[in-house]
Amino acid sequence: MGMIIVAASDLSGVTDAVTGALQSGDIYIAPGVKSADALTNALTDVVPADGSIAVVVLPADADLGAAFDLELLDRITREVPQKTVVLALGDDLQAASSAIDTKEALFIANTNETAAGGDTQAALVETVQQIVEATPSAPGGSGAGGGADWLLPVVIGGVVLLAAAGTAIGLLARRRRTPASVTASDPVPAGIRLRVDRLRELQVDYARVPGDAVAAQTAAGIDALASHVEQLFLRLDAKADADQIALAEAEYSDKLARLVAALEPDYLLDLLTRPDLWDAPDERIGEVREALDGLTTQIVDNIKQVNARNGLLFQVSLDSLIGRSELRDWERQFNQGSKE
Known part of the structure; x- marks a missing residue:
């Protein structure tokens, strides 16, 4: 031995x-x-x-x-x-x-x-x-x-x-x-990895909210999304050509950054813990949860497409998040949040 x-x-x-x-x-x-x-x-x-x-x-x-x-x-x-x-x-x-x-x-x-x-x-x-x-x-x-x-x-x-x-x-x-x-490099592109890492940090924040079922569900959803993103790029690395990898990177670098901005403590987490300080809090919470579920579903569909050797299809737009003025500058918010 x-x-x-x-x-x-x-x-x-x-x-x-x-x-x-x-x-x-x-x-x-x-x-x-x-x-x-x-x-x-x-x-x-x-x-x-x-x-x-x-x-x-x-x-x-x-x-x-x-x-x-x-x-x-x-x-x-x-x-x-x-x-x-x-x-x-x-x-x-x-x-x-x-x-x-x-x-x-x-x-x-x-x-x-x-x-x-x-x-x-x-x-x-x-x-x-x-x-x-x-x-x-x-x-x-x-x-x-x-x-x-x-x-x-x-x-x-x-x-x-x-x-x-x-x-x-x-x-x-x-x-x-x-x-x-075989190499030791991470098959998840650097920009995507940055967003996945931030998602995992945010998952901990939501999991720590006591007695809030929506926060607990959001924590589980964030973790599932992060895991599925990793799995998509791992499988693309193993089975797809460079064009498909680049296409997925461009698609999800954008959408993940928008979603991360909405999940930051100063937006959804604040909506859950202090809804009295927001206008239409239930509507806003629903928009973020819908975006989280929709993006996860699309990534799972992409994984199935990779398994079947089919081209990737993207159908989720996250328009509801773009429409919120607080989230329009999503890239700046993400960069600030990742440095904290």
Whole structure:
């Protein structure tokens, strides 16, 4: 069993150590993981001997250097021979598979993580067993292969976890690449990444509003939007040409900035907490929520179009936000908000 001796922020080093070990085995447990011997024995009893499933157990901080959600799982999956990878980062379970339906694999991992209540061994054992049961048998052994790995981001905690069940979180398709072609760069364009980062900051602000159902729903919606934006550009990076990526960047750099301006604390959050200080507060709140839902729906549609190898279609205009004089200078407001 190899050892991770690189810093957690060095994702390439962590990936190399893990994938190197998985070339000759199906279980990797990092040195220092508690109860490693018992965990190894438990996993050995359930992991198939046919090399179809790999299980990796790492410290919770092993992906600190990640530029986007599930980057470490993405890296590992693209480099190993196993068709299914179950990864535990502390008690956070993640799963990627090209052997079964991606949504089912994620649902299995998330359900067992929640049910185990922090018992990583129980969650891993149950996840592996259920994935084995869900994997169709194939004459000749290896099953349907192909050139794609399927990843689905795991969303954990509070309202975000509740939102994930309703939105199915979305899925990420990546082509297998040779090691030489893999880079550590973020496939999300810099301008889009800036807006996504601000959305995640705002999500925290809305989640902290006590006893406000609309604020909680908005927090969940913001998180879902941010995750879907990342997934769109990750899949565009894997499956689309440069023109489609540039088209999506131009479309969403504009619209995300407008939406961010409307979600800033001095607009929607203030409307929710001090509606008495605004004219037509319910109408204004409805406009922003409609824009958030509409933009998310369009991005999900774009993801489906990428999956089907179709051209991207854009139909959401956010006209209601443009019509508000307070939000017309949306670019200035976004830039000011991102510096705070």
